[in-house]
Amino acid sequence: xxxxxxxxxxxxxxxxxxxxxxxxxxxxxxxxxxxxxxxxxxxxxxxxxxxxxxxxxxxxxxxxxxxxxxxxxxxxxxxxxxxxxxxxxxxxxxxxxxxxxxxxxxxxxxxxxxxxxxxxxxxxxxxxxxxxxxxxxxxxxxxxxxxxxxxxxxxxxxxxxxxxxxxxxxxxxxxxxxxxxxxxxxxxxxxxxxxxxxxxx
Amino acid sequence: xxxxxxxxxxxxxxxxxxxxxxxxxxxxxxxxxxxxxxxxxxxxxxxxxxxxxxxxxxxxxxxxxxxxxxxxxxxxxxxxxxxxxxxxxxxxxxxxxxxxxxxxxxxxxxxxxxxxxxxxxxxxxxxxxxxxxxxxxxxxxxxxxxxxxxxxxxxxxxxxxxxxxxxxxxxxxxxxxxxxxxxxxxxxxxxxxxxxxxxxxxxxxxxxxxxxxxxxxxxxxxxxxxxxxxxxxxxxxxxxxxxxxxxxxxxxxxxxxxxxxxxxxxxxxxxxxxxxxxxxxxxxxxxxxxxxxxxxxxxxxxxxxxxxxxxxxxxxxxxxxxxxxxxxxxxxxxxxxxxxxxxxxxxxxxxxxxxxxxxxxxxxxxxxxxxxxxxxxxxxxxxxxxxxxxxxxxxxxxxxxxxxxxxxxxxxxxxxxxxxxxxxxxxxxxxxxxxxxxxxxxxxxxxxxxxxxxxxxxxxxxxxxxx
Numbered sequence: 001x002x003x004x005x006x007x008x009x010x011x012x013x014x015x016x017x018x019x020x021x022x023x024x025x026x027x028x029x030x031x032x033x034x035x036x037x038x039x040x041x042x043x044x045x046x047x048x049x050x051x052x053x054x055x056x057x058x059x060x061x062x063x064x065x066x067x068x069x070x071x072x073x074x075x076x077x078x079x080x081x082x083x084x085x086x087x088x089x090x091x092x093x094x095x096x097x098x099x100x101x102x103x104x105x106x107x108x109x110x111x112x113x114x115x116x117x118x119x120x121x122x123x124x125x126x127x128x129x130x131x132x133x134x135x136x137x138x139x140x141x142x143x144x145x146x147x148x149x150x151x152x153x154x155x156x157x158x159x160x161x162x163x164x165x166x167x168x169x170x171x172x173x174x175x176x177x178x179x180x181x182x183x184x185x186x187x188x189x190x191x192x193x194x195x196x197x198x199x200x201x
Numbered sequence: 202x203x204x205x206x207x208x209x210x211x212x213x214x215x216x217x218x219x220x221x222x223x224x225x226x227x228x229x230x231x232x233x234x235x236x237x238x239x240x241x242x243x244x245x246x247x248x249x250x251x252x253x254x255x256x257x258x259x260x261x262x263x264x265x266x267x268x269x270x271x272x273x274x275x276x277x278x279x280x281x282x283x284x285x286x287x288x289x290x291x292x293x294x295x296x297x298x299x300x301x302x303x304x305x306x307x308x309x310x311x312x313x314x315x316x317x318x319x320x321x322x323x324x325x326x327x328x329x330x331x332x333x334x335x336x337x338x339x340x341x342x343x344x345x346x347x348x349x350x351x352x353x354x355x356x357x358x359x360x361x362x363x364x365x366x367x368x369x370x371x372x373x374x375x376x377x378x379x380x381x382x383x384x385x386x387x388x389x390x391x392x393x394x395x396x397x398x399x400x401x402x403x404x405x406x407x408x409x410x411x412x413x414x415x416x417x418x419x420x421x422x423x424x425x426x427x428x429x430x431x432x433x434x435x436x437x438x439x440x441x442x443x444x445x446x447x448x449x450x451x452x453x454x455x456x457x458x459x460x461x462x463x464x465x466x467x468x469x470x471x472x473x474x475x476x477x478x479x480x481x482x483x484x485x486x487x488x489x490x491x492x493x494x495x496x497x498x499x500x501x502x503x504x505x506x507x508x509x510x511x512x513x514x515x516x517x518x519x520x521x522x523x524x525x526x527x528x529x530x531x532x533x534x535x536x537x538x539x540x541x542x543x544x545x546x547x548x549x550x551x552x553x554x555x556x557x558x559x560x561x562x563x564x565x566x567x568x569x570x571x572x573x574x575x576x577x578x579x580x581x582x583x584x585x586x587x588x589x590x591x592x593x594x595x596x597x598x599x600x601x602x603x604x605x606x607x608x609x610x611x612x613x614x615x616x617x618x619x620x621x622x623x624x625x626x627x628x629x630x631x632x633x634x635x636x637x638x639x640x641x642x643x644x645x646x647x648x649x650x651x652x653x654x655x656x657x658x659x660x661x662x663x664x665x666x667x668x
Contacts, residue, residue, distance in 0.1 A: 022635070031286050033242035035246075166226075177355050177359060
């Protein structure tokens with residue numbers, strides 16, 4: 001996994017709550033067996049008109065947010081299906097930082113497995129980011145995972161919280177499986193103690 | 202000194218800790234890993250590239266459900282991309298030694314139906330699957346939750362997962378459900394009350410008289426939809442109902458009575474506390490119908506569709522306005538006036554034998570309305586066989602319902618079963634998200650009996666008035 005230390009990027013906003021993973025990557029694209037190339041299908045049903053051309057009214061199609069890598073949305077972002085295709089699509093599209101008052105648990109977890117940083121802020125702080133984005137053109141945010149600070153060039157500087165272990169894994173780009181297998185003796189000991197599958201566990 | 206009272210969740214968690222240390226997530230052992238075609242190919246591929254194996258193939262069970270056609274299976278699969286995904290799972294299972302209930306196996310079916318059906322799902326277990334509705338298995342008092350594909354790979358390779366310990370949330374439902382009100386109505390009501398993110402960060406335990414009175418099938422319906430309230434896992438303590446359901450199934454422990462004695466230790470101790478408890482009265486619950494585009498946007502059948510102005514929070518108002526527009530509703534309509542074009546009975550929420558019995562009871566001796574296209578999709582091949590043996594299939598077919606092969610089908614419309622744009626569907630599935638059952642399709646979530654009644658009447662009806 002690629003590490004995440006600090007990222008500065010253009011901000012795009014989605015003024016919607018409960019954005020579910022069915023919207024982020026619709027089911028017709030889940031049949032692929034690859035892990036890459038999902039970016040072009042991101043938010044497909046919202047982003048495209050019937051004929052497949054871009055929907056000019058969709059917020060991420062606006063000219064001023066092209067190249068955005070920071071996404072600000074409302075609460076419960078990423079709810080619904082466990083499909084990791086959702087963070088794959090967001091990452092492939094170019095997003096590295098996601099900001100919302102809350103994220104659904106499975107989606108939140110999946111982001112960390114793909115080198116993306118989901119940041120939970122208060123409703124008020126997210127309101128402020130929406131206001132800043134409409135006030136300033138080409139509004140950019142910098143997320144620094146070393147210091148856990150989120151800032152802009154207009155004097156905003158807020159601290160965000162993140163679980164220490166997740167932070168460390170992201171900073172170092174740790175391979176989860178590799179680090180778990182360092183405890184293989186413990187897994188084996190657990191299995192010996194608890195017995196086989198049909199014997200009651 | 203007596204041990205500190207613990208909840209059901211804490212007992213299962215504690216028993217599965219392989220390793221824990223300060224500043225790290227807990228390494229938790231996984232007893233059972235369920236695998237399907239959609240969320241596994243990238244995990245197997247990564248395993249192969251890293252030269253790793255499946256650590257415990259005997260703890261891994263695989264089937265094809267999301268993609269498979271529900272029509273005549275003697276015909277080749279027309280969707281070549283879907284076929285490739287199914288073929289890939291078949292090859293992966295063969296290469297890594299994983300049991301697969303393939304498309305022609307009578308045990309094939311929706312992964313959350315077949316686990317309990319075969320007795321793989323047992324109290325006290327940890328169960329994961331690359332599917333959010335893994336919460337279904339919590340009905341047996343198993344800690345079961347959905348994971349992403351990276352975690353699928355992690356479990357395949359290590360039989361463990363790195364996890365943060367969730368908080369506990371008790372949802373207690375006292376009293377008895379009124380006649381005509383089912384487990385589906387109960388869980389939709391609860392989601393409406395706590396909202397779709399009320400359970401985020403929690404493991405839920407459902408308690409109370411109304412929960413205890415439920416059959417295993419109905420408990421699975423409740424736990425299945427825990428994720429729609431934001432919680433990854435929902436538990437119900439095992440009891441006699443659980444043991445009666447499991448006894449005699451192929452994969453249960455050989456010494457079943459000894460297993461029961463172990464399982465009897467699992468329920469939450471007197472004096473144990475949850476991080477949060479919410480109390481509900483079953484008598485207040487009526488048959489439910491969702492009106493919007495998330496499962497928390499729900500009302501009782503005798504109520505009207507709300508208007509955006511009925512909500513106080515501005516985000517909720519915007520969400521309601523967007524949902525009404527998508528659903529082709531204005532707000533203020535009586536739910537019973539809403540006409541439907543399609544009906545879908547099935548899914549991991551309501552595709553089990555009791556669900557089909559409930560729907561067939563309504564369909565018996567009547568006909569699907571002329572303008573409605575209705576289908577019944579059993580949750581597994583064995584559910585299908587049983588329904589045919591009981592004469593339910595005949596009831597459905599005589600009433601004009603299509604009778605299909607087992608799979609996820611139009612719950613998520615990955616296979617050819619889908620809504621056309623603008624079509625309105627009474628569905629027994631779990632998600633009414635935009636486009637979930639087909640782009641532009643409009644989904645209303647209901648119980649099996651309510652779906653069958655709506656199919657026959659052509660619009661939603663109060664099942665309590667059905668005769």
